[in-house]
Amino acid sequence: MHYILMFIVGIVAGAIARLVVPGSEHFGILLTGVLGIVGSFVGGLIARLFSRPVDGALFHPAGLVLSVIGAVVVLVGYNHFLR
Secondary structure (H helix, E strand, O other): OHHHHHHHHHHHHHHHHHHHOOOOOOOOHHHHHHHHHHHHHHHHHHHHHHOOOOOOOOOOOOHHHHHHHHHHHHHHHHHHHOO
């Protein structure tokens, strides 16, 4: 169940990142979800640079926002380096 929830949040974060970053990426729903999941990991790393979550917390308090920011970073990097 955790993986399904992670993929749904990934789809939302990836879709928002695709709306924010200009360009015409032709990603399907699967790649959008993967973009959001990778963005969540990048956003988590960014969050840990500034503050650590409380011990035993399941997620960082700014989870979805930093997932979108991480997905934007990944998408900009994709556009810059792979195109």
